[in-house]
Amino acid sequence: MIDLANLPPVAFEEFRNMIVSAVKAGARLNALFGAVLPKAGAPGSDAKQVTGDLRLFAVLAQDSAGTLNVTSTLVGDAYPALTPDCPQAHWFEREIAEQWGVKPEGHPWLKPIRFHRSYREGRDAWTRSAEIAIQPGVVNFFTMTGDEVHEVSVGPVHAGIIEPGHFRFQCHGEKVYHLEISLGYQHRGVERALVGGPDKRTIPYMETLAGDTTIGYALAYCEAVEALAGCRVPARAQTLRAIALELERLANHTGDIGALAGDVGYLPTANFCGRIRGDFLNMTALICGNRFGRGLVRPGGILFDLDETRRMELSKRLRQAGEDVSNAIELLWEAPSVRSWFDNTGTVSRETALELGLVGVAARASGIERDVRAQFPSGIYRFAHIPVSLYHTGNVFSRAHVRWMEIQRSIAFIFDQLKVLPEGPVRTPTGPLAANCAVVSLTEGWRGEICHVALTDAAGRFAHYKVVDPSFHNWMGLALALRDQQISDFPLCNKSFNLSYCGHDL
Amino acid sequence: MLKALLARAHQKHRTIGFPQQPPVLPDRLRGRPEIDVALCPKDCHVCADVCPTDAISVDEKGLRLDLGRCLFCPECVQACPEGAIRFTTEHRLAASFRDALILGDKEFQLAKALDEKSRKLFGRSLKLRQVSAGGCNGCEADVNVLNTVVFDLGRFGIQFVASPRHADGLLVTGPVTQNMELALRKTYDAVPSPKLVIAVGACAISGGPYIGHSEQRNGVGGIVPVDLLIPGCPPHPITILDGLLRLLGKMDASEGSAAGKSPG
Structure with missing residues (x-):
């Protein structure tokens, strides 16, 4: 600050x-x-x-x-x-x-x-x-001309249950020479509405900036506000926040690996992971009643404590889900057809990733050591370290493999934290925010770095509030990953990034 | 291949018994709220003051709670000094029309089944096209999860399809952003009649947290006619499934009540 x-x-x-x-x-x-x-x-x-x-x-x-x-x-x-x-x-x-x-x-x-x-x-x-x-989506897209060159236009409404966006491919036969991504369909005016806050809508805005990253976003916001208010969050709340953040990562990474398996037609892992993802979401619901963690993280701490019965239950469920997810994902690595497809698709070189400033799984899968939890730790991550999960090949396999490493490390982290859960309260009052200040808050959400910058006015209200979703850095990475690929591999490449539309559009 | 079979055995049969059996829901689930107005002190409107979407209103006619706006967040319960407001674990929330979602002096009216003619058309095979129109991916995710082996939506004859031309109706999430309005209208027009529209989540019903923003349209109702409203932020998958089955007349009023409560 x-x-x-x-x-x-x-x-x-x-x-x-x-x-x-x-x-x-x-x-x-x-x-x-x-x-x-x-x-x-x-x-x-x-x-x-x-x-x-x-x-x-x-x-x-x-x-x-x-x-x-x-x-x-x-x-x-x-x-x-x-x-x-x-x-x-x-x-x-x-x-x-x-x-x-x-x-x-x-x-x-x-x-x-x-x-x-x-x-x-x-x-x-x-x-x-x-x-x-x-x-x-009405804009002059880059085009390519020549014999047998054609353009493919997809979206905003997609074939599955996903958010809207428009993709314009320049192709020659099956091969994609260029992909241009045009977003904005999810724009609901959140950043502008945050000005003048915090008020009673601020938390719902944060929890729905990207609804699959409720904990990540609520945490980035709360840490910004706590810094401005000079508030020290109780240790127990810090630990439970980190547990919730890792559960969010587990649910999404598991779902992503399942979806990647589905995109190459390997249905056992796709089906198993689809179910296990829900098990992780239900663990978040065990803590706070909501599968996405709505209502859990608030300035000054958290609203729901983990009593002893719940702590035991969470450990038990995590152990079972850990076994199931290992069983499901190890199966995937043993299918040679899956490996060869994953290995040869959607490569982003380390140089390109550095130049674009990619973050999160996409950066780490291109060999870049970049993880807020290790490099800009806050809360319990200052004391309990999670190793950065790195792989160097930059392709679909690499992004899947980094997720798999992170799944294992998040499970181990939660087990460790559940064993040493500090005693004490889970919330403390925050107090007024410092006037005329700027604060930067970083959180490693499951997609990557969430960056919030809050600027306060003379009355300690938000004069400006900037939200940078990890997807904001990474959409261009997806566009480049598609170059020289078969257009039929778009779903696989897209899923290997799994970027946020609403987090980008705000 | 042997490993795949062993894994299949390890992963077990996972499809839930709902609706024949009651669903297993988290004990902290924030389902249908309950207000005991007898406990409300005179002129107290603390709950209304903290409600992010003004779902609660207090006037001379008493206290009303609009489930279509409610985010099921814990703020009102936290704020109430008398414990007059609480969330039950009642997961059945779907309604057939907007006013049914306003809780006050009248009994909550669950969604009614389609008429016999429509049930004949859609009852055994309902194909839906999903349109996300500003949704945060919360509702989308918990609709999508119905396709997993846990809920196995296909066993009810319900399926999400990749084209509006193949669909019997739309399932819409999100407040309908200005930038999605045209796409929603076009998708609706492309669905052959007769067609259904299902609004899932506070955003699709009322605009949710974005009520009043000029960048959106306060929900689906102002754009296309809606046949089923499923409140929540996001609604639990069981709430969504319960709503869909009610619409198709596959649940009677007493069926599928939440009797089985265990933590999580």
Whole structure:
């Protein structure tokens, strides 16, 4: 947490150079966003009004050192884009252009990402008329020309029970030369609604930013608020939060491996894992009554304690599910047809993954040691370490294998924690939030790094609240994984990333 | 191959006995809420004040709770000084029309079965197209789970299909974002008549946590006619299954009550 007074805007050139050179030297862009802050010392002004200068903020991580840097600058109607010198800024600069109606000049791929009007009335980075409705997915896609070249268009409504998104493939025969992903269908205006909070809707917003990551998101939010309030969460609550976060990872990783098996037609593992995923969800429900952990994590701690009967029951169920999931997944590795399909599909090289700034399973499966739990630990992870699960081949197998390693380590972690569950309360009052401050909160959700940046005003309310879902970094990784692949392998590649639509669209 | 068979034996038979047998539900499940207004102090509206979606309202007519807006979050129970409001583990929540979801002085009316003609059409084979229109992947996930061996939706003749042209109706989740409105309308139009629409979750019924946002449409009801509403955030899979079976007339009013409670 830093006082905004200690974070004066620097000159734009300095801002740009600092980011470009830091990223070249191995740093990573966790967040790059715009905000219009109320003038300092003007409490009571309407927090939702958006007039004034646009300020850009950047959060940079040095993963190996475990340090974060925050910098900011002021920009006018346009500025020289960072993306040509820093591909990690690509998606962020499209977001800034769309939200604030400024133009990052020289951006090679400047298209909307969510298809909504700018937050500042009358400003539009594409000078679109205010009279004409903005249609999602209506944009000039990159195209390829030539004999027998064809285009395949998929979505927004998909064949299965999944969220909406649009995928446009440029193909020659079966082979995909380029995939462009156009999202925004799930945009429900959460970030803007968070301004002026926290209020009674803040927690439901957080728990549904990506509903399959309820614990991850609620935790990132609560840790941000607790830092602003100077609140120390009781040890028992910290441990139970981590148990819930690992259960969330277990459920999703198990479901993902099952779905990968299903996509190559290996039905035993697909069916077993589909069921075992539910067993993990039911363990979360054992703690708090809801399979996704709704209602569990709150600022200052948690709302449901684990009594002794429940602790024993959870251990028992975890042991059984652990045996079942090993049985189901080891079967998958023994099928040569599965291995050869997984091995030869959807490769993202380490260099590409570094350049794009991938996070989570996708990064670790391309050989990048990147895990918030190890490098920026908070709560119980400061004392109880989980080894980073790494594999180097960058393909579908690698992403499945990293999940499998993480499943085993999460189970071991929960067992350890259940044995040494600290005594004491599970919640403490939080108190008011510090005024005119900025806080960065990182959580390793099951998809990867969740980054929240909260900026408070003079009254200690949110002047701006930035949410970066791991998918925000990783959708481009999926697009590149599809290059030179058979279009029929799209479902398999897609599932191996399993990115969030609503977490991206916000 | 032998290993696959051994694994099959290890994994056992897992399909639940519901609806013939009562479902096993978590003992902390937040199912249908119950309010004992006799305990409410005069002029107290603490529960209404903390409700994130204004599902609770208190006025001269008394206290009402709109299950269509309710997120089943614990805030009201935590806030009530008298313990007048509590969640039961009653999982049966589906209703046939919007007003039925407003709990107050009248008895809660569970969803009614389709008329005989519709039951003849859909009762033994119901194909649904799922449309996520701003859903957070919570409802989607717990609809999807009905396809696992645990719930085995296929045994009731219900199946999710990959094209609206193959479907008898839509199952919609999410508040219907502005960016999904057209896609939802087009998908609806592409389903041959007669057709059904099922709204699953607080978002699809009322907008849920996003009620009032200009980026969405406060649920499915304003876009296409809805035949079945299943509240929750997200509803438990058993709640969804119970709703679907009620619609098809495969449950009578007393069937499938939650008698078997064990932790989890």
